[in-house]
Amino acid sequence: MNTSQATKCAECKEKSLCFKQLNEDELNLTNVNKVQIQFKKGEIISKQGSFVTHIMYLKNGFAKVYKETDLDHNLILDIIPEGKLIGLTSLYNNDNIARFSVAALENSTVCSIDRNTIEKLIQQNSQFAKTVISSLNEESLQFYDKMASLTQKQMNGRVADALIYLSESILKSPKFKMILSRKDLADFTGMSMMSVVRTLKDLKAEGIIEDEKGFIEIKNKTFLKQISQKG
Known part of the structure; x- marks a missing residue:
């Protein structure tokens, strides 16, 4: 500092x-x-x-x-x-x-x-x-959405929510440098780091995202949003 x-x-x-x-x-x-x-x-x-x-x-x-x-x-x-x-x-x-x-x-x-x-x-x-x-209103609405995600959704839904939020609200691009470590992503989704790694691997295997060299690219946003909605 x-x-x-x-x-x-x-x-x-x-x-x-x-x-x-x-x-x-x-x-x-x-x-x-x-x-x-x-x-x-x-x-x-x-x-x-x-x-x-x-x-x-x-x-x-x-x-x-x-x-x-x-x-x-x-x-x-x-x-x-x-x-x-x-x-x-x-x-x-x-x-x-x-x-x-x-x-x-x-x-x-x-x-x-x-x-x-x-x-x-x-x-x-x-x-x-x-x-x-x-x-302050934006912060409150984000907090409400986050609490719903953490308490109502399974692991796939939580990770989908996090990736959509990063893409649309924070980095504003379907392809972005992943500013969160795997540990941070686990803390953001209320999951273990192993569960986060496994979920990202599954999303990549299904062709929904690309995860290479520190960058995430959402290849199929429609399907990712369906995962988010179904939780």
Whole structure:
């Protein structure tokens, strides 16, 4: 983890939709209350149980949000692509303890913004507040879908859901570099690593996916979605 020279918020070409709603004064306020940090692959961005003093903006890279457990595995709650805010659930919450951990899935750049600054911007800029609420809604819907997948579907359905989510929502391509290790994919689907490996092998043997040299390609999305729907 290293701090780096940050572009001024007003000049940044990697602003998310919510920050595009801010005027120059509001962008300057954000700029003086943030620090830009470089994280290497695997580094912890935020630790479960620590105090939440900042909201994180993932400027580039990918991160995983996960719940640490007393078992020999964690539960990955979501995969975060660049351009997303992390930690919004801590806003206006008197219990300012992080309920999950965040780690970089690849070398990533994070802008850590003072939480009070974000709350002030929400209060004074309705369009900014609207986009923040929209982000929280997306997180909630993803969480509901994930809980349904984990509790109602068999192994094939869970892996199908994960691959479709990565392809359509995170990496936005039918062929993508697999940013999750087999262990991560197991933690994301609530399965053992051996079960994940076996399921991927079966999907490949059936011609539904291609899995070569760190890349996944969905060859038959219609069939993969049928597996997802049938669970």
